[in-house]
Amino acid sequence: MRTSSPHIVIVGANFAGLAAATSFGPQDNVTVFDQSASFECLPNIHELVSGLKRSSDLQLSREKIIARSGHTFRQQKVAELLPEKHQVITDDGTPYIYDVCIVAVGGINNTYGIPGVNRWSLPFKSCADCAEIGRRLKNLAAGAQPFSIVIVGGGLEGIESLGEILRLCGRSQLMQVHLVNQAPRLISEAPEVIDRDIKSLCHAYPITFYNNTAVTQLKENKVSLSNGLELHTDLTIWTGGAAPSPFLYRSGLAAQSGQWASVKPTLQSQFNNTVFVAGDAAMVEPPLSKQGYHAIDMGSLVAQNCKRLLKGRAMQEFKPSGKPTLLSFGDVMTYLIAGQTVFASPALASMKEGVYHYIMALFDRPSHTSGIINLVQRSIRTTEKRILPSVTSLKTMLGFAHVRIL
Ligand SMILES: Cc1cc2nc3c(=O)[nH]c(=O)nc-3n(C[C@H](O)[C@H](O)[C@H](O)COP(=O)(O)OP(=O)(O)OC[C@H]3O[C@@H](n4cnc5c(N)ncnc54)[C@H](O)[C@@H]3O)c2cc1C
Incomplete structure (x- = not known):
């Protein structure tokens, strides 16, 4: 060959x-x-x-x-x-x-070798994983019975999944969410203010946070915690990194x-x-x-x-570029984390949307005709769903003018 x-x-x-x-x-x-x-x-x-x-x-x-x-x-x-x-x-x-x-x-x-993770939880690593979580969530929300969701992990993936659950069924009277986090605070690599802000925003929702707590075992409809508690679960989402x-x-x-x-x-x-x-x-x-x-x-x-x-030439060294992190929390909030400074506003969701379009256009080059058509279609489809509901809600429109520095 x-x-x-x-x-x-x-x-x-x-x-x-x-x-x-x-x-x-x-x-x-x-x-x-x-x-x-x-x-x-x-x-x-x-x-x-x-x-x-x-x-x-x-x-x-x-x-x-x-x-x-x-x-x-x-x-x-x-x-x-x-x-x-x-x-x-x-x-x-x-x-x-x-x-x-x-x-x-x-x-x-990363399952950390914890018994039952592969069998009884859904990972958060691919489109297929997250589409399946969405499908099960919709089924639970469509029923007439109370339901319980356990999210394992309080990092970026755990918080972004929680945000989307609230976007879909935050008003449900039947839902209870438990978020189990081994670290002492949410998004432990980011400034502490984010942990406080997310928890205060969550007062309005049926969510219990368990920080400093590890999952020790998963069984069918059951999550065992290091503090001795056993949580009933109808859907367990594993965001262990x-x-x-x-x-x-x-x-x-x-x-x-x-x-x-x-x-x-x-x-x-x-x-x-x-x-x-x-x-x-x-x-x-x-x-x-x-x-x-x-x-x-x-x-x-x-x-x-x-x-x-x-070609036998000298090679270059990798110099990482410092870029801010955008953390989406459903339609409740978006955070921009730049070092120790954190900006918070629902309006920052449009920035996250911009990054998504940039990545897709990077690989689906808009320099050829089908790339341009795809770019336009993708923009129309996703903007319609993300931006329009925001700008037609008076509360969010007022929020647009208000970016908090935490
Ligand atoms: C839920 C989630 C949210 C994230 N949010 C952000 C964010 O907001 N901002 C950000 O910058 N990053 C984010 N990331 C991280 C980002 O996605 C990763 O850093 C990035 O995907 C790493 O790219 P990669 O090409 O190294 O690996 P991957 O994207 O994981 O790709 C690896 C590829 O290798 C293939 N592969 C593996 N083994 C083999 C094999 N033996 N043979 C052939 N192919 C193989 C896989 O199929 C896969 O396609 C997020 C990640 C997740 C999971």
């Missing part, structure tokens, strides 16, 4: 992998592997819980994006990476020889099982110079939060470094 020009293999085609693939030109010989057909805009998957967006609003065809850059997409899982043989092997046993490999496999659902993919250790890219892949400042693997690691899978020094914008920047840089390596 060796061809005359160097063969570049990319494993994983979401934020980092696609950013890398689209940074190579048609003259480069690039093959991209991912087991699923569609790019997914993960920062917005919580919006599937309330039905604000549909899965198709958040997905793009990997085949089309990669073909447009002049490369080959193979919808296959890479089962093995053998750096010493310069080879990847797909799960059907086909070997592919590479000159340089880019690993962008992201992470997996991401853990390293076992693929990294298996491929010799992590020093130990359960670790992310250690990389040099050039994003080359610490253990092999012809393997680059980009996105969530990479463990840079000092450690970085696992964010889509870092993954995109890393993906672009590894493509440039890959070309430099093949």
